[in-house]
Amino acid sequence: MAGIAGAPQFAFGQSTNGKTFIKVFMRGGADGLHLFPAYGDTAYYQHRPNIAIEGPGSGVNSAVDIGDSYRGMNPNLELLKEIWDDGRMMVSPSTALDEGNRSHFDNQRWIGVGSRNNLxxxxxxxxxQNIAGPDHPLRGATLGKFSISTEIRGEISVPAVPNNNNFNVRNTSLCGDGCTELTQLMREISSHEVDQASMEGTVRENQIVMLDTIVEIQRAGTDYTPSADGLVYSNSDIGRGLRLTAQLLKAGVPLEVAAMDWNIGWDTHSNQIANGANRFTDQNFRYHSNMRNGASDFVTFYRDISDMIDDVVVLVGTEFGRTVKENGNNGTDHGHGGAWFAFGGPTVGGVANDIVSLEEDQLLNNRYVPTVVNYKDLVAEIMVRHMSMPENLVSTIFPEHAFQNQNLFTRVG
Known part of the structure; x- marks a missing residue:
């Protein structure tokens, strides 16, 4: 039976047992070979004579040692080494939507819906829609930005909450400083009987979600100091999103799924490195400083929710990687396989299945990193292993996809 547009559609009998899944999108096509350089491959330096990052131990511009003879970590991500050394972070460096193309808009949309079917x-x-959960306005949300991410948009209405101060509804002619009277008045207006099959019914459902969200955000409070040993969240989209997530979880909000963005200018067709001696680490170069700030936000979040990190998985991905070969502008163009990474929950630390070599005969069309791990398998494994979703529902979440368990989220305890 068709449900009311915007109303929850539950398959009762399943639950997530208090777990949270956070999906972070690096929009723009992040260069996986720059985030996690293949320093152990001689072809890497042949393809990138100017922008290749040297292996660990070569100075401030060298890759961070992650205990892998083939892959290292970008020096601007060095703070993530704390999570890596705890065995709580994995990188899947050759990951993509296998049937994707090299259009930002197409791939972002197709990854968000899990198919080239835009409907x-x-x-x-x-x-x-398929897993029973709490009847709560913040069961799912987009956090840290105004627009609803494609991954979480759909039949069940979810709010977009840029930060915890964006719901200051006030009208002094109707109420005082607390303004609870105005919120209640809005709720009463939204609750009148309407024809639920009409557009008015859809508006009503979404308005109630918005009002309930205001109540929950206000309950969590507007003042918040992270427990992160001196680290603080930045005021970027990812910093605000992670800060709000920590605040909501600590306030007892049953947030199950959240979507947010980490945007620093990943579309690096030119000027992927700085000029001068510190061409990979110069913090006056915004690409580097924004990358470092994002890494700091992730570690701040990791420390901030340390007592509940077993219940939270963060998955970070992008719509595609970049070309293996640099272009003539010290940049890279749209590619295919890119680097995704995750931390928290049952994440098994280390490097996932990877490319064998960057020699041209091992590349897709002689220039792109191929897909070794389909992103759908990462998402599905988190849903199955972390969120306790029955494996037979993977084909519902990702129609026509044959799930391949990568054994990347099997940590116990």
């Missing part, structure tokens, strides 16, 4: 709801929304 599908986002995969996080489909998850909520």
């Amino acid at each position: 599908f709801d986002g995969y996080l929304n489909r998850y909520m």
